[in-house]
Amino acid sequence: RAFMKQRRMGLNDFIQKIATNSYPCKHPEVQSILKISQPEEPELMNANPSPPPSPSQQINLGPSSNPHATPSDFHFLKVIGKGSFGKVLLARHKAEEEFYAVKVLQKKAILKKKEEKHIMSERNVLLKNVKHPFLVGLHFSFQTADKLYFVLDYINGGELFYHLQRERCFLEPRARFYAAEIASALGYLHSLNIVYRDLKPENILLDSQGHIVLTDFGLCKENIEHNGTTSTFCGTPEYLAPEVLHKQPYDRTVDWWCLGAVLYEMLYGLPPFYSRNTAEMYDNILNKPLQLKPNITNSARHLLEGLLQKDRTKRLGAKDDFMEIKNHIFFSPINWDDLINKKITPPFNPNVSGPSDLRHFDPEFTDEPVPNSIGQSPDSILITSSVKEAAEAFLGFSYAPPLDSFL
Numbered sequence: 216r217a218f219m220k221q222r223r224m225g226l227n228d229f230i231q232k233i234a235t236n237s238y239p240c241k242h243p244e245v246q247s248i249l250k251i252s253q254p255e256e257p258e259l260m261n262a263n264p265s266p267p268p269s270p271s272q273q274i275n276l277g278p279s280s281n282p283h284a285t286p287s288d289f290h291f292l293k294v295i296g297k298g299s300f301g302k303v304l305l306a307r308h309k310a311e312e313e314f315y316a317v318k319v320l321q322k323k324a325i326l327k328k329k330e331e332k333h334i335m336s337e338r339n340v341l342l343k344n345v346k347h348p349f350l351v352g353l354h355f356s357f358q359t360a361d362k363l364y365f366v367l368d369y370i371n372g373g374e375l376f377y378h379l380q381r382e383r384c385f386l387e388p389r390a391r392f393y394a395a396e397i398a399s400a401l402g403y404l405h406s407l408n409i410v411y412r413d414l415k416p417e418n419i420l421l422d423s424q425g426h427i428v429l430t431d432f433g434l435c436k437e438n439i440e441h442n443g444t445t446s447t448f449c450g451t452p453e454y455l456a457p458e459v460l461h462k463q464p465y466d467r468t469v470d471w472w473c474l475g476a477v478l479y480e481m482l483y484g485l486p487p488f489y490s491r492n493t494a495e496m497y498d499n500i501l502n503k504p505l506q507l508k509p510n511i512t513n514s515a516r517h518l519l520e521g522l523l524q525k526d527r528t529k530r531l532g533a534k535d536d537f538m539e540i541k542n543h544i545f546f547s548p549i550n551w552d553d554l555i556n557k558k559i560t561p562p563f564n565p566n567v568s569g570p571s572d573l574r575h576f577d578p579e580f581t582d583e584p585v586p587n588s589i590g591q592s593p594d595s596i597l598i599t600s601s602v603k604e605a606a607e608a609f610l611g612f613s614y615a616p617p618l619d620s621f622l
Contacts, residue, residue, distance in 0.1 A: 268360045274322065276356045276363070284357035286364065286589060289317060294583040295576050296417075300324045301362070304585060305369060305573075314570035315354065318365040319589055322358075345407060348557055349400040351420075351430040362589075370428045372421030372565035373575025376480070383484045387515060388548075389562040390481035393419075395549045396427035397477060401470045402537025410466065414473035415454045416480075421575075425561030452493065453486035457501050457525045471532035471540065475522025482511055487523055501525070514545040 267285075268274075289306040296303035301320040308315060346352065352368040375393060379385065385393075397419065404411050411429070420428045456472035458465045479487040488499035505523050507516050521531030521543070532539050541551060553559050565575060 266360050268358050272322070272358075272360050274358060274363060276358065279353050279356045279365075281355040281357050284355060284364070284366075286359065286362075289315075291317070291585045291589045293573060293576075294585060295573070297583075302586070302589070303367075304589060305570075306366075314369045316351075316367045316369045318367060320363040320365075322361055322363060325363075345404065345409070347400055347403045348555060349396045349427045349429060350403070351428050367430075368428070369570060370420045370422050370430070371567050371570065371572060371575060372423050372425060374417055375419040375421055375427065376416035377575060378421065378563065378565075379481060379484070385481045387482065387512060390478060390515075391545065391549065392559065392562050393427055393481060394474060394478045395546055395551075395554055397429065398474055398537065398540045398546075399551070399555055400427070400429050401474065402540070405467045405470070405536050411470050411473075412459070412465065414470060414477065419477070421561075421563075421565050423565060423567045424557075425564045426557060452500070453489055453496060455500065456527070458527055460497055460500060466527070467536060468527040468530045468533050471522050471530055472524075472527070474540070475519055478515075479519055479523065482515060482519075483508070487519075512545075514543075514547075518543050518545040 288310065289308055291304045291306045293305040294302055295305050295316060301318065301324070303316055303318045306315050306317045307313070351370065354366045354368075356363065356365045358364065397414070401411055401414075414429070418430050420430055422428050452460065454473050454476045456465065456469045459469060476486055487505060488496060488503055490496040490499060505520060507519060511519075518531070522540075524530040527533060531543070540546070550559070567575070
């Protein structure tokens with residue numbers, strides 16, 4: 216995978232060079248690539264967004280629906296996340312000049328997975344129009360004949376775990392701050408009878424000040440399907456509770472297990488029960504007793520033992536939900552009113568210069584061209600992305616002409 220990534224990055228650099236130079240774009244080979252790619256993406260020729268949906272294509276988007284919005288209201292600038300149902304893009308609203316994260320889902324991909332009803336119902340927190348300081352805000356949503364668009368807060372402090380990887384692990388006060396903000400958001404969702412269930416590293420972001428924001432982009436980097444079942448696992452299952460792995464019914468206590476997994480990783484640098492071998496990790500989660508190295512305080516140890524309890528009926532939070540977590544001795548330094556009002560200064564500031572500062576995003580996403588079918592795009596983007604997409608289609612090809620043969 217590292218080798219393919221390196222090849223792709225090299226190819227991206229090469230494509231950028233030829234696409235930003237006007238002469239090579241007139242080269243017959245480049246012209247032929249452009250001609251080949253156009254029939255596959257008819258929207259390249261006129262860059263018109265797809266038509267509005269007919270009544271039979273309509274999906275109920277709940278209270279956030281804005282029937283007057285269209286993709287052409289936005290300049291789509293960068294890919295900042297992607298997965299099996301679509302992409303998340305950084306976009307600027309043309310009239311408001313505000314930056315947003317726009318989640319674009321393919322209706323076809325969602326409807327194909329009829330058994331995954333939760334995508335549009337219980338699991339899609341966005342449709343409940345929830346409002347909380349540590350949950351991503353949905354401004355509005357709209358649809359075209361083939362796509363759903365969710366216009367969300369743009370959060371650019373980076374994934375929490377991007378920062379954790381750089382620092383290996385966090386000291387307890389910093390881990391406590393993040394765990395408290397996450398717990399506060401989960402407690403709020405539970406009060407609305409929503410089980411989040413999907414807490415994982417890529418869903419936990421920092422805003423520009425350093426506060427936690429839980430997102431429900433429902434997108435993942437790898438889209439690895441667990442063969443032969445209706446569950447889709449994104450990447451590895453290191454955060455999945457035993458009852459989810461067992462395909463047993465789960466309740467809100469699943470979220471407290473996930474909080475334990477997050478806290479454990481912040482303190483130790485690896486998820487609990489981690490193994491490079493996925494099957495072994497499954498087995499560890501289901502059967503291996505929790506072992507805690509002695510370099511944490513007794514209160515942290517006690518909290519982890521309570522949250523990472525395999526029997527959900529005995530798990531911390533099983534009786535009194537968020538109140539049990541809130542009142543745990545580990546969180547005694549936290550003033551919960553100050554926390555929810557963002558009166559506690561975050562322990563780390565991501566130091567982003569403004570909305571266009573993408574330093575905390577994975578280049579795997581941001582180097583990717585914005586698909587033209589997402590909305591209207593300037594001509595320069597059309598040429599760049601069509602050349603790039605055509606080239607990426609032949610990524611496995613062993614021969615690439617030397618750059619100077621184009622220049």
